[in-house]
Amino acid sequence: MGHMQTLSRRAFVFGSATVAGGIAFGAYGNVEAAAASTDGNPLATGLGPNSVTFNPWVEISPDKITLIAQHADIGQGVGSVQPIMIAEEMDLDPGQFEIRFAGPSPAYFNTGFADEFAPFVAADQSPAAEEARAATLEWLRKSGLQMTGGSSTIPDTYEKLRVAGAVARETLKAAAAKRSGVAIADLRTQSGHVILPNGSKIAFVALAAEASKIPPVLDAKPRDPSKWRMLGKPMMRLDVRAKVMGELKFGIDMKMDGMLYASVKLNPNKGQPIKSYDASKARTMPGVKKVLEIKNGVAVIATNSWYAMKAVDAIACEWAPSAYPAEQADHWKVLESSFKPEFLGKEWKKIGDIDAGLKTGKLVEAEYRAPYVAHQPLEPLNGIGLVTDKGMEIWVGHQSPRFVQWVAATAIGLKPEQITFHNQWTGGSFGHRLEYENIGVLAQIANQMKGTPIKLVFSREEDFLQDIPRQIAIARHRGSVDKSRIVAADLQLASTTPLKGLLERSGTPSKDPDGQLAAGLWNVYYDIPNFRATSYEARGLSPSTTWRSVGASTSGFFTESFIDELIHAAGLDPMKARIAMCTVPHYRKVLETVAEMSDWKGPLGNGRGRGVAFVESFGTPVAEVVEVTATERGIRIDKVWVAADVGKVVDPVNFENQVQGGVVWGLGHAMNCELTYSKGAVQQTNYNHHEAMRIYQCPIIEVRGLENDPKVRGVGEPPVPPAAPALANAIFAATGKRIREMPFNKFIDFV
Amino acid sequence: MIELTVDGIKRQVDVVPEMPLLWVLRDELGITSAKYGCGVAQCGACTVHIDGLAVRSCQSHIGEVAGKSVVTLEGLDNRDQHPVLQAWIEHQVPQCGYCQTGQIMQAISLLGLIPRPTDEQIDQVMSGNLCRCGTYPRIRAAIHAAAAASKTAEK
Numbered sequence: 013m014g015h016m017q018t019l020s021r022r023a024f025v026f027g028s029a030t031v032a033g034g035i036a037f038g039a040y041g042n043v044e045a046a047a048a049s050t051d052g053n054p055l056a057t058g059l060g061p062n063s064v065t066f067n068p069w070v071e072i073s074p075d076k077i078t079l080i081a082q083h084a085d086i087g088q089g090v091g092s093v094q095p096i097m098i099a100e101e102m103d104l105d106p107g108q109f110e111i112r113f114a115g116p117s118p119a120y121f122n123t124g125f126a127d128e129f130a131p132f133v134a135a136d137q138s139p140a141a142e143e144a145r146a147a148t149l150e151w152l153r154k155s156g157l158q159m160t161g162g163s164s165t166i167p168d169t170y171e172k173l174r175v176a177g178a179v180a181r182e183t184l185k186a187a188a189a190k191r192s193g194v195a196i197a198d199l200r201t202q203s204g205h206v207i208l209p210n211g212s213k214i215a216f217v218a219l220a221a222e223a224s225k226i227p228p229v230l231d232a233k234p235r236d237p238s239k240w241r242m243l244g245k246p247m248m249r250l251d252v253r254a255k256v257m258g259e260l261k262f263g264i265d266m267k268m269d270g271m272l273y274a275s276v277k278l279n280p281n282k283g284q285p286i287k288s289y290d291a292s293k294a295r296t297m298p299g300v301k302k303v304l305e306i307k308n309g310v311a312v313i314a315t316n317s318w319y320a321m322k323a324v325d326a327i328a329c330e331w332a333p334s335a336y337p338a339e340q341a342d343h344w345k346v347l348e349s350s351f352k353p354e355f356l357g358k359e360w361k362k363i364g365d366i367d368a369g370l371k372t373g374k375l376v377e378a379e380y381r382a383p384y385v386a387h388q389p390l391e392p393l394n395g396i397g398l399v400t401d402k403g404m405e406i407w408v409g410h411q412s413p414r415f416v417q418w419v420a421a422t423a424i425g426l427k428p429e430q431i432t433f434h435n436q437w438t439g440g441s442f443g444h445r446l447e448y449e450n451i452g453v454l455a456q457i458a459n460q461m462k463g464t465p466i467k468l469v470f471s472r473e474e475d476f477l478q479d480i481p482r483q484i485a486i487a488r489h490r491g492s493v494d495k496s497r498i499v500a501a502d503l504q505l506a507s508t509t510p511l512k513g514l515l516e517r518s519g520t521p522s523k524d525p526d527g528q529l530a531a532g533l534w535n536v537y538y539d540i541p542n543f544r545a546t547s548y549e550a551r552g553l554s555p556s557t558t559w560r561s562v563g564a565s566t567s568g569f570f571t572e573s574f575i576d577e578l579i580h581a582a583g584l585d586p587m588k589a590r591i592a593m594c595t596v597p598h599y600r601k602v603l604e605t606v607a608e609m610s611d612w613k614g615p616l617g618n619g620r621g622r623g624v625a626f627v628e629s630f631g632t633p634v635a636e637v638v639e640v641t642a643t644e645r646g647i648r649i650d651k652v653w654v655a656a657d658v659g660k661v662v663d664p665v666n667f668e669n670q671v672q673g674g675v676v677w678g679l680g681h682a683m684n685c686e687l688t689y690s691k692g693a694v695q696q697t698n699y700n701h702h703e704a705m706r707i708y709q710c711p712i713i714e715v716r717g718l719e720n721d722p723k724v725r726g727v728g729e730p731p732v733p734p735a736a737p738a739l740a741n742a743i744f745a746a747t748g749k750r751i752r753e754m755p756f757n758k759f760i761d762f763v
Numbered sequence: 764m765i766e767l768t769v770d771g772i773k774r775q776v777d778v779v780p781e782m783p784l785l786w787v788l789r790d791e792l793g794i795t796s797a798k799y800g801c802g803v804a805q806c807g808a809c810t811v812h813i814d815g816l817a818v819r820s821c822q823s824h825i826g827e828v829a830g831k832s833v834v835t836l837e838g839l840d841n842r843d844q845h846p847v848l849q850a851w852i853e854h855q856v857p858q859c860g861y862c863q864t865g866q867i868m869q870a871i872s873l874l875g876l877i878p879r880p881t882d883e884q885i886d887q888v889m890s891g892n893l894c895r896c897g898t899y900p901r902i903r904a905a906i907h908a909a910a911a912a913s914k915t916a917e918k
Binding site: 088089248249267273298299316317321389392438439442469669674676677698699700708 | 861
């Protein structure tokens with residue numbers, strides 16, 4: 013059935029379509045249906061003369077080759093690895109092609125969500141699971157869900173971009189064969205050229221016009237990885253040089269002729285409108301052009317961003333009160349009372365007899381907590397908008413191009429197709445650029461400034477205040493141990509719903525239980541004979557959304573800390589017990605690898621301690637060992653070892669960087685970050701209140717990638733969830749103190 | 764009109780003297796390698812050199828910078844061959860890259876004061892520069908590499 017999925021992915025992706033003045037290969041739907049239509053390939057429209065597009069990812073004109081990065085670049089390397097996957101197959105070298113981000117189109121639906129959305133744990137490769145994933149894939153195709161997220165950069169595109177490149181290569185060879193009279197089999201490609209047997213070369217760009225007049229070679233197959241020139245080997249990310257030289261333009265760096273600058277003050281009671289305001293002082297301030305009212309706040313238009321920020325700060329606003337509790341303590345109270353049948357999300361898994369199991373041996377009970385946390389990528393929310401009589405153009409870095417169209421259009425009474433979206437390089441996201449705080453606001457402002465391009469930049473404080481946070485959650489876990497064995501684990505949590513919230517704000521609400529609350533809760537691969545995993549969905553709290561690793565960022569901490577407690581109660585070694593209990597052979601290998609890397613030999617003593625945690629999220633199993641020392645100045649994190657199995661390491665240097673960054677993210681926020689509400693607004697409004705990790709706290713992080721998983725997996729998020737529990741488990745090993753709530757600095761000091 | 768020298772070029776700007784240098788660079792002069800991250804000297808993304816020292820341009824009022832010489836990353840001497848930038852490329856430090864211009868300007872300043880810094884010295888000087896992507900291990904490695912390269916070049 014693994015075969016079936018591979019087949020269906022390809023069939024959905026590749027068809028052919030002839031268009032006037034050019035040719036487009038790669039429409040969606042089956043080949044026959046697509047042959048009569050140009051709908052599938054968004055590159056077919058707007059193609060210049062004597063140009064060719066082979067599929068939604070390749071465009072060749074007589075001047076240049078353009079490769080489309082399908083996903084948004086949020087620092088994870090999309091703008092490099094996705095074009096390189098195409099270039100690998102086309103025999104293009106870096107520097108021989110331009111890169112453009114995909115525009116909104118169902119052609120760019122994300123196949124990588126099939127595994128995450130289907131209701132089976134990742135390690136389940138049974139026919140039933142694969143059938144469900146195939147059905148999910150078909151749903152994704154039909155819905156045209158174009159979204160960057162879920163660590164799907166590689167899983168979504170590993171197959172289709174290499175096939176896209178192979179189709180382009182073979183079709184260019186066919187065009188060269190026609191021109192030269194040489195058999196295709198005698199042609200080869202190298203460095204952007206077709207090479208004839210006599211050594212003469214024809215540049216790909218010189219073949220564009222002819223390639224547009226011949227049928228595409230749709231059965232082209234990507235090469236075996238053993239033949240790769242770039243992929244799988246240490247390679248230079250294409251964006252590194254421009255970023256180091258300060259030449260890369262992020263969304264916030266873009267400028268247009270005649271542009272004015274906007275800044276906003278929005279109701280910090282998220283989702284609520286403005287009642288009244290007094291802008292008399294702001295109107296007199298330097299650089300100010302205009303003060304505008306929008307639905308949930310006010311905007312100042314000025315001649316530069318700082319003037320706009322200063323003036324908007326001087327506006328006194330009266331806000332409608334929050335729909336959620338004004339004070340943080342009441343958020344926790346709501347969660348505490350959500351462990352009731354009427355709030356049941358779903359009982360995700362039940363094995364054995366949980367009640368009988370809990371009565372066997374020694375009972376262990378523990379409550380865990382995880383707070384709201386902010387995303388706060390370093391580039392604040394921004395965007396440029398221009399509204400004319402025809403519609404709106406918007407330049408903004410975002411992970412969901414089609415939803416941007418919907419949100420902007422809805423805000424100002426246009427149709428989504430009237431919104432022209434240009435994706436931008438972004439200074440990070442971590443889930444922030446899946447939300448729309450800046451989109452609807454920018455549309456409203458630009459709509460009141462028709463004909464003038466408006467650049468909106470959120471102040472950092474505004475960005476914090478509007479940031480829709482990571483879910484807040486409480487876990488009440490129970491388990492039992494008997495005769496040096498875990499007999500039962502009953503994992504229950506109550507949480508706000510990140511994915512449900514995001515889908516609703518994207519205009520695609522779902523009534524299903526939030527699957528992200530199962531992540532890290534039900535995909536537990538230990539041999540525990542009596543097991544149950546249940547989620548409860550708290551209502552009426554702060555809107556919540558996806559934050560790097562989403563559900564597993566909280567559940568992974570709860571589950572792997574609690575498993576550690578059970579292991580200790582059973583008198584076992586945390587590493588050996590996990591290895592012994594692990595039911596999936598190649599996941600066990602991940603644990604064995606991290607044990608070997610860290611030379612795990614049990615307790616260290618002398619105030620030092622090691623903790624281990626293992627979490628599979630987004631299909632990628634990751635095991636981490638954290639080593640700490642309890643010093644006079646607090647806990648010092650000395651070293652972290654990480655093993656992750658992604659099936660195939662496509663971009664090894666970036667892989668290591670992503671994993672290290674994920675560990676830093678997971679540790680830093682677990683140590684010292686939370687958002688708390690007071691009077692309906694979060695109290696943390698800059699990095700001094702929400703610091704995460706700085707370089708002085710950063711440990712040495714040793715990384716190893718494994719390639720045993722039958723599928724190619726992502727790595728942007730999966731290194732995050734094990735970091736917090738591995739740290740908490742290490743602190744326990746070093747000090748005997750069990751920390752059950754993030755952030756840890758509420759309970760222990762860090763160096 | 765306020766006069767200053769930016770990247771070796773004399774510039775005049777017509778803004779209020781309280782305006783932070785950062786916004787003069789970005790919005791008035793179109794020099795975008797200095798980034799806005801926090802506005803309160805918490806992140807270091809806006810770091811430039813004034814008279815040779817690393818400063819947070821979000822905290823330097825343009826009125827106080829008048830007559831001084833500002834160097835942004837874009838105006839570094841020998842930028843294409845600069846050992847710190849070369850080390851940053853060699854070690855592929857950036858992920859999103861937004862903080863890196865500030866990190867680099869701070870690192871250059873560090874190496875000007877301490878040519879062969881220890882990890883501890885790196886941590887001390889670089890801790891004001893936030894990286895949300897978590898590239899710290901690579902920043903350390905790149906600084907050591909740049910220090911070694913400069914040492915070699917001197918010989």
